[in-house]
Amino acid sequence: MELLSTVFLLILLLALLGGGLWVALSLMLVGMAGMMMFSSAPMGDVLATTVWGASNSWALAALPLFIWMGEILFRSRLSEDLFSGLAPWMGRIPGRLLHVNILGSGIFAAVSGSSAATAATIGKMTIPELSGRGYQQNMIIGTLAGSATLGLLIPPSIVLIVYGVATEQSIARLFIAGVLPGLLLVILFMGYVMIWSLRQPKENLAKEEVLPFKEKVNRSRRLIPVVLIISGVIGSVYSGIASPTDAAAVGVLLSLVFSYFTGSLNRKSFIEGLMGATKTSCMIAFILAGAAFLTVAMGFSGIPKSLASWISTLELSPYALLFALTLFFIVLGCFLDGISVVVLTTSVIMPMVEQAGIDPLWFGIFLVIVVEMSQITPPVGFNLFVLQNLTGRNILQISKSALPFFLLMLVALLIVTVFPEIVTALPDQMGG
Amino acid sequence: MRRILDVIYTCGAGLAAVFILGICLLVAAQVFMNLVDRLLILSGFDAVGLSIPSYADFTGFFLAASSFLALAYTMRAGGHIRVTLMLHQLSPKWRHVFEVASLLTGGVLTIYFAFYTGRLVWDSFIYEDLSAGIISVPLWIPQFSMLLGLIILSISFIDDIVCVLSGEKPSYHGKGEEALLEKEAPTTMYEGE
Amino acid sequence: ADEWDMPTPYPDKTFHTQNIIQFAKDVEESTKGELKIKVHTAGSLFKHADIKNAVRGGQVPIGEFFLSLLSNENPVFGVDSQPFLATSYEDADKLWKAQKKVVSKLLDKQGLMILYSVPWPPQGLYVRKEVSSVEDLKGVKFRAYNATLERLASQMGAAPTQVEVPDIPQAFATGHVEAMMTSPSTGANSKAWDFVNHYYDIRAWLPKNVVVVNKRTFRRLDKSVQEAVLQAAAAAEKRGWEMSRQETTEQTKVLADNGMAVHEPTSEMLKEFQMLGSQMIDYWVSEAGPEGRAILEQYNAK
Numbered sequence: 072m073e074l075l076s077t078v079f080l081l082i083l084l085l086a087l088l089g090g091g092l093w094v095a096l097s098l099m100l101v102g103m104a105g106m107m108m109f110s111s112a113p114m115g116d117v118l119a120t121t122v123w124g125a126s127n128s129w130a131l132a133a134l135p136l137f138i139w140m141g142e143i144l145f146r147s148r149l150s151e152d153l154f155s156g157l158a159p160w161m162g163r164i165p166g167r168l169l170h171v172n173i174l175g176s177g178i179f180a181a182v183s184g185s186s187a188a189t190a191a192t193i194g195k196m197t198i199p200e201l202s203g204r205g206y207q208q209n210m211i212i213g214t215l216a217g218s219a220t221l222g223l224l225i226p227p228s229i230v231l232i233v234y235g236v237a238t239e240q241s242i243a244r245l246f247i248a249g250v251l252p253g254l255l256l257v258i259l260f261m262g263y264v265m266i267w268s269l270r271q272p273k274e275n276l277a278k279e280e281v282l283p284f285k286e287k288v289n290r291s292r293r294l295i296p297v298v299l300i301i302s303g304v305i306g307s308v309y310s311g312i313a314s315p316t317d318a319a320a321v322g323v324l325l326s327l328v329f330s331y332f333t334g335s336l337n338r339k340s341f342i343e344g345l346m347g348a349t350k351t352s353c354m355i356a357f358i359l360a361g362a363a364f365l366t367v368a369m370g371f372s373g374i375p376k377s378l379a380s381w382i383s384t385l386e387l388s389p390y391a392l393l394f395a396l397t398l399f400f401i402v403l404g405c406f407l408d409g410i411s412v413v414v415l416t417t418s419v420i421m422p423m424v425e426q427a428g429i430d431p432l433w434f435g436i437f438l439v440i441v442v443e444m445s446q447i448t449p450p451v452g453f454n455l456f457v458l459q460n461l462t463g464r465n466i467l468q469i470s471k472s473a474l475p476f477f478l479l480m481l482v483a484l485l486i487v488t489v490f491p492e493i494v495t496a497l498p499d500q501m502g503g
Numbered sequence: 504m505r506r507i508l509d510v511i512y513t514c515g516a517g518l519a520a521v522f523i524l525g526i527c528l529l530v531a532a533q534v535f536m537n538l539v540d541r542l543l544i545l546s547g548f549d550a551v552g553l554s555i556p557s558y559a560d561f562t563g564f565f566l567a568a569s570s571f572l573a574l575a576y577t578m579r580a581g582g583h584i585r586v587t588l589m590l591h592q593l594s595p596k597w598r599h600v601f602e603v604a605s606l607l608t609g610g611v612l613t614i615y616f617a618f619y620t621g622r623l624v625w626d627s628f629i630y631e632d633l634s635a636g637i638i639s640v641p642l643w644i645p646q647f648s649m650l651l652g653l654i655i656l657s658i659s660f661i662d663d664i665v666c667v668l669s670g671e672k673p674s675y676h677g678k679g680e681e682a683l684l685e686k687e688a689p690t691t692m693y694e695g696e
Numbered sequence: 697a698d699e700w701d702m703p704t705p706y707p708d709k710t711f712h713t714q715n716i717i718q719f720a721k722d723v724e725e726s727t728k729g730e731l732k733i734k735v736h737t738a739g740s741l742f743k744h745a746d747i748k749n750a751v752r753g754g755q756v757p758i759g760e761f762f763l764s765l766l767s768n769e770n771p772v773f774g775v776d777s778q779p780f781l782a783t784s785y786e787d788a789d790k791l792w793k794a795q796k797k798v799v800s801k802l803l804d805k806q807g808l809m810i811l812y813s814v815p816w817p818p819q820g821l822y823v824r825k826e827v828s829s830v831e832d833l834k835g836v837k838f839r840a841y842n843a844t845l846e847r848l849a850s851q852m853g854a855a856p857t858q859v860e861v862p863d864i865p866q867a868f869a870t871g872h873v874e875a876m877m878t879s880p881s882t883g884a885n886s887k888a889w890d891f892v893n894h895y896y897d898i899r900a901w902l903p904k905n906v907v908v909v910n911k912r913t914f915r916r917l918d919k920s921v922q923e924a925v926l927q928a929a930a931a932a933e934k935r936g937w938e939m940s941r942q943e944t945t946e947q948t949k950v951l952a953d954n955g956m957a958v959h960e961p962t963s964e965m966l967k968e969f970q971m972l973g974s975q976m977i978d979y980w981v982s983e984a985g986p987e988g989r990a991i992l993e994q995y996n997a998k
């Protein structure tokens with residue numbers, strides 16, 4: 072019965088999405104269907120309460136600001152400067168400026184706690200530049216979709232906070248634990264881009280001019296404003312005058328100041344940027360609201376819990392358990408957003424995990440990598456939505472471009488399972 | 504009539520933008536105060552704890568206001584995400600049917616949602632619910648922004664349903680950002696999402 | 697048979713949650729499955745701020761929340777969070793007896809009925825640098841998340857600072873905040889030793905969580921089931937207070953075992969805190985009016 076109803080809900084979601092209903096509304100409708108089938112709670116009131124609760128959130132307030140920062144930089148000369156400054160240096164590295172997507176996301180992830188904000192901010196700047204320079208579009212999309220997920224793994228991270236609160240793990244330790252796996256993913260992504268690039272016929276690749284050293288240094292001066300903005304934002308967090316959410320406002324102000332001094336800020340571009348940010352953050356917030364209601368409806372239905380309990384009855388060995396959980400999370404992650412997966416399942420999963428002798432700190436990082444993967448799996452994946460919004464490409468095309476990066480994250484999962492020290496080494500240094 | 508409706512959508516969006524600006528200013532002011540405090544300590548004085556009371560609460564409320572007030576505008580600008588892959592395979596006649604079905608479903612759902620949000624606001628109002636922070640805010644005030652946004656979105660849906668049924672294109676037709684698409688032949692994807 | 701969804705704000709391992717899980721089991725057993733309570737922990741169903749209203753609106757029949765979260769609505773909800781008023785379990789019990797009638801009446805107006813209430817362990821002072829008097833707290837950045845704590849900070853001459861819970865470790869690490877008050881449980885669960893060194897067992901107050909039911913839903917139950925719920929609630933209250941006492945010693949030991957310096961405050965320091973407390977309670981009475989005065993009178997009567 073429960074299995075049948077679950078299958079019914081999945082088919083309903085696919086039908087609604089496929090039929091062209093807006094994503095946020097599809098999520099809400101499926102949530103309502105779930106509540107009708109499994110619960111006698113008053114659906115409409117629950118809808119209003121949970122959406123209100125999910126929408127007035129301090130932690131999410133950074134989202135529109137980071138998106139606005141991306142809009143400002145996109146409208147200024149700063150994003151062009153970033154590429155002109157980097158291009159001469161990266162001309163010899165296979166993959167060239169595609170690495171900007173990866174490194175840019177990695178650096179930006181150190182201030183932003185969400186992958187959607189990372190994708191929106193970095194993508195806004197890099198997509199037009201890279202496609203203008205003739206890079207292959209599916210690689211532009213793929214690198215961005217994959218590496219924007221680093222926003223969740225490299226501290227700060229909204230998902231790690233949610234996990235830490237729900238499982239009473241130290242958030243400070245979780246943050247530190249995410250650093251090396253984050254770097255591991257950066258290396259895997261860059262390595263893949265290089266190998267991909269070396270195997271391409273030359274005429275398929277974008278050209279970057281080769282310049283004498285002095286000219287390279289000369290052009291690098293154009294990097295100064297961007298470097299100052301990034302270090303200002305990171306510095307404000309690590310000096311303690313700004314919380315990670317506050318840092319987004321610092322980013323907006325610095326971007327405004329620099330684009331004013333480079334002459335690209337005027338009334339029109341200011342308003343256009345602000346309205347662009349309003350639209351994009353409204354889109355993301357609406358989907359998050361739909362996802363929050365679906366999460367609560369699933370909580371009322373008890374479906375994720377009973378699936379997880381079913382896994383626990385199998386009495387698997389630790390590795391088999393991890394394998395089963397990975398499959399379970401990947402499937403859930405196709406239909407729910409990452410935070411929901413953590414919220415809905417930790418309470419059933421953690422006892423299993425601890426009984427199997429798995430370190431809950433390590434498992435948190437493992438879980439976040441799986442959650443990252445869910446950001447780029449169709450039909451419900453936030454990075455896919457952000458990229459659809461930025462590029463106009465459809466979700467299947469985008470997820471196809473992102474597939475190699477999904478597989479690379481699977482490789483990363485394997486690596487941290489075989490070498491758990493990648494996760495635990497840094498937090499162990501904290502002592503205690 | 505057309506003009507009045509468009510003014511409503513634009514006003515909603517304008518207010519939403521003001522709230523994002525508000526978040527930015529509020530947070531920036533707090534960071535500036537933290538900086539002043541830090542400088543005081545560095546120059547040997549005691550910290551005074553300069554702060555904007557309940558600023559985290561206010562940012563949350565502003566975020567909700569901005570998200571909901573911009574709903575209709577974002578919808579009409581093609582900003583909300585939908586999957587149009589299948590629609591593009593259909594004949595114009597069937598595509599029209601699906602468009603009407605989506606708009607009707609969306610409209611009914613939004614009106615339903617707005618009705619229950621109205622109840623939420625009303626309950627907060629009669630029970631005089633207050634926020635828990637340093638400054639106590641009557642909750643119905645920030646919640647009202649959610650209601651207002653949903654009402655405007657409901658109006659926009661009805662507006663679009665009327666348009667589509669009278670044979671016009673929906674407001675979001677052919678809009679939305681398509682940074683990559685313009686570089687390719689856009690023949691198969693002329694309908695905006 | 698009925699099935700109740702019960703949202704709670706705190707994680708599974710928190711003793712309040714453990715107590716609720718046991719309460720749910722007791723109800724299911726004593727009603728022979730007539731009433732099942734499905735506990736949704738850690739804010740997974742409703743956010744903490746929304747739980748009370750969700751029960752009020754009948755969205756869920758039962759829920760738990762932090763009582764003084766409501767002190768903006770009426771100061772009497774927050775009398776258990778007044779610093780240095782009731783600082784031992786005996787006093788906390790006396791205060792709850794004085795407070796319960798008024799609080800029940802206020803919640804009754806919202807269609808809510810209190811099933812039981814359990815205190816957190818006494819709040820201690822977590823501070824980065826060693827302090828020997830209240831004077832030493834002058835200019836120290838002190839975490840304040842409500843009006844009472846903000847006033848306390850100002851009274852101590854400390855700098856009230858707002859930090860959201862998830863940001864606490866980083867705020868300590870960067871010096872954005874230097875002191876906070878919370879229970880040894882919360883300190884141990886959040887591994888406070890990662891970011892702060894000194895713990896003073898000043899027993900400032902014992903705030904409480906309450907478990908409430910929607911009155912209408914409760915009345916619809918069979919008389920025998922109602923009785924069973926009330927009995928399980930009484931047992932949970934008794935068990936919860938005992939757990940809270942145990943938690944105090946155990947978790948304080950956990951703090952020490954992990955390298956925090958656990959200090960007994962000097963009697964002089966306690967006296968200064970008591971003085972602050974009595975000033976603050978005067979202000980509280982002026983806010984809380986006759987109802988508040990009545991609570992204090994009953995509490996102070998022997």
Ligand code: NA
Pocket residue numbers: 179180181182183184185221222223224225226227228
């Ligand atoms: Na991050």
Ligand code: NA
Pocket residue numbers: 404405406407444445446447448449450451452453
């Ligand atoms: Na997904």
